[in-house]
Amino acid sequence: MDQITTILDRLLALHPKEIDLSLGRMHRLLAALGNPEKRLPPVIHVAGTNGKGSVTATMRAVLEASGRRCHVYTSPHLVSFNERIRLGTDGKFVSDPLLYDALHRCEEANCGEEITFFEITTAAAFLLFAENPADVLLLEVGLGGRLDATNVIDRPLACVITAISLDHEKFLGEDVAAIAAEKAGIIKWETPVACAEQDDAALRVIARQAARNRADLSVCGQDFAAQEDQGRLVYQDDEELIDLPLPVLNGRYQIANAGLALAALKTAGLLPEPGVIAEGLKSVNWPGRLQPLMHGPIFDLCPPDSEVWVDGGHNPSAGISVAEFMGEQEERAPRPLYLVTGMLTTKDPVGFFRAFEGLVRHVGTVPVSTATTGRTPEELADLARCAGLEATPFPSLDAALADVAACAAKDGEAPRILICGSLYLAGEILARNAMAPT
Structure with missing residues (x-):
């Protein structure tokens, strides 16, 4: 240490x-x-x-x-x-x-x-x-x-x-x-x-x-x-x-x-x-906010030709803004949207998820390993269902992305993946992907 x-x-x-x-x-x-x-x-x-x-x-x-x-x-x-x-x-x-x-x-x-x-x-x-x-x-x-x-x-x-x-x-x-x-x-x-x-x-x-x-x-x-x-x-x-x-x-x-x-x-x-x-x-830099991933270990876990985004927004208002952006991407280039999300107990998941109703094919919930107050994937999946979304809990980010890959292979469609719900989770992604802010 x-x-x-x-x-x-x-x-x-x-x-x-x-x-x-x-x-x-x-x-x-x-x-x-x-x-x-x-x-x-x-x-x-x-x-x-x-x-x-x-x-x-x-x-x-x-x-x-x-x-x-x-x-x-x-x-x-x-x-x-x-x-x-x-x-x-x-x-x-x-x-x-x-x-x-x-x-x-x-x-x-x-x-x-x-x-x-x-x-x-x-x-x-x-x-x-x-x-x-x-x-x-x-x-x-x-x-x-x-x-x-x-x-x-x-x-x-x-x-x-x-x-x-x-x-x-x-x-x-x-x-x-x-x-x-x-x-x-x-x-x-x-x-x-x-x-x-x-x-x-x-x-x-x-x-x-x-x-x-x-x-x-x-x-x-x-x-x-x-x-x-x-x-x-x-x-x-x-x-x-x-x-x-x-x-x-x-x-x-x-x-x-x-x-x-x-x-x-x-x-x-x-x-x-x-x-x-x-x-x-032209030079503004603020990582972890609708940040695209185009290479690296996390990107390599996703299905071929995936479009991958990371965002740390975590309240209902942020959910609306991010869902609006994802809706614009869908109009530009239609793809099935998968959410992979982890959240803290201090946040309002139902309010956050409601903005994505009708836009998301499936939500995979994961633990936030770097936070002591993270919701369990099971609890978060239940709350996503309360907001009208299909959701499945997973023990890890890797497992959730593997499930997206399986679904994409079955459907034959390259997915759009949004990893979201917590700045702590966004930080984990950037750390694993060797994309630490500078």
């Missing part, structure tokens, strides 16, 4: 609960570390249910195309913990020596006190961001916003709220208005906010919080818009219309995500000229 894994395991044991939303422990540790959160580069703070990673990746690509250095903080990771922390000094994930040093210093400063894993690792990220030069920090919320460990910064350059839907109801609230109140907790005094198109109940909550903080609020569909027009992305607000290439990330919803990223950069005063934006949009 390497040093990073050893220390991460120790930090994981510092709190009996994986999630315990509070800011008190975070403030205590940061004070012991000399308050690195007060020495960060200008921050763009990103909250929301779906699209946080894609919006952040798009902002990073555009900013780097303009010559700016970006620190980036995202979670969870797919293959390696280092993916959570990208340093603007070289644009790469934090190295093992730097990461170990920051984690070790946080462990010593914490003195064995109770603190969650996300809190103490976020403190380590703040140390790294404060001690290494960059022009901007793109800071993604872990869970919620109001009491998230990242919400200790006083005055971000701008705030971003992506699409809000039901997820983590146990911690954030049972309806979108309650969840929106948690997400809107990142809005600070006189800090501009760029907001995705929202459910009316969610938008009312966000608008009230912005008004309380005298924060200028720009909302997609009201103050800016992004749409596809003749194979191009058209971004428009009250001041300008910009003609751009389509996002390289798959899925129609990525057009809205790209528009939100551009609106956020504009509110922060960082939007470059159109030619630079275009270069940035």
Whole structure:
């Protein structure tokens, strides 16, 4: 076991609960570390249910195309913990020596006190961001916003709220208005906010919080818009219309995500000229989201001529977006669609699966071996059936893919395979397929 894994395991044991939303422990540790959160580069703070990673990746690509250095903080990771922390000094994930040093210093400063894993690792990220030069920090919320460990910064350059839907109801609230109140907790005094198109109940909550903080609020569909027009992305607000290439990330919803990223950069005063934006949009990279597999060990387990996709979306709203994309692929080139899926106990499988009714030939459910809170394949298959889908549990991904191969051979049709339902499962696939993010 390497040093990073050893220390991460120790930090994981510092709190009996994986999630315990509070800011008190975070403030205590940061004070012991000399308050690195007060020495960060200008921050763009990103909250929301779906699209946080894609919006952040798009902002990073555009900013780097303009010559700016970006620190980036995202979670969870797919293959390696280092993916959570990208340093603007070289644009790469934090190295093992730097990461170990920051984690070790946080462990010593914490003195064995109770603190969650996300809190103490976020403190380590703040140390790294404060001690290494960059022009901007793109800071993604872990869970919620109001009491998230990242919400200790006083005055971000701008705030971003992506699409809000039901997820983590146990911690954030049972309806979108309650969840929106948690997400809107990142809005600070006189800090501009760029907001995705929202459910009316969610938008009312966000608008009230912005008004309380005298924060200028720009909302997609009201103050800016992004749409596809003749194979191009058209971004428009009250001041300008910009003609751009389509996002390289798959899925129609990525057009809205790209528009939100551009609106956020504009509110922060960082939007470059159109030619630079275009270069940035061509280089966006965000693995595990409607990512095609065209080679490698996992691809080799699939039937000949298969079309294989990996996606980590895991809530009902994500299910709708991914199913829409799969429906478009079916119209373009009809193939039988097979889902191979694993999910955590904290997610809503029935809501996720419902979006695929009438589109999927069969669902194979598998365990998520890298997560301690994964649903059993048997339980997940029962829930898929509740959503109106045919489903069979399998003891492993390999067994599920072997069944798809058998069905394809019997039917004589090359299948379309979607491996989905969890970022943990997506990470397993990319690790086995030697496609770790860079």
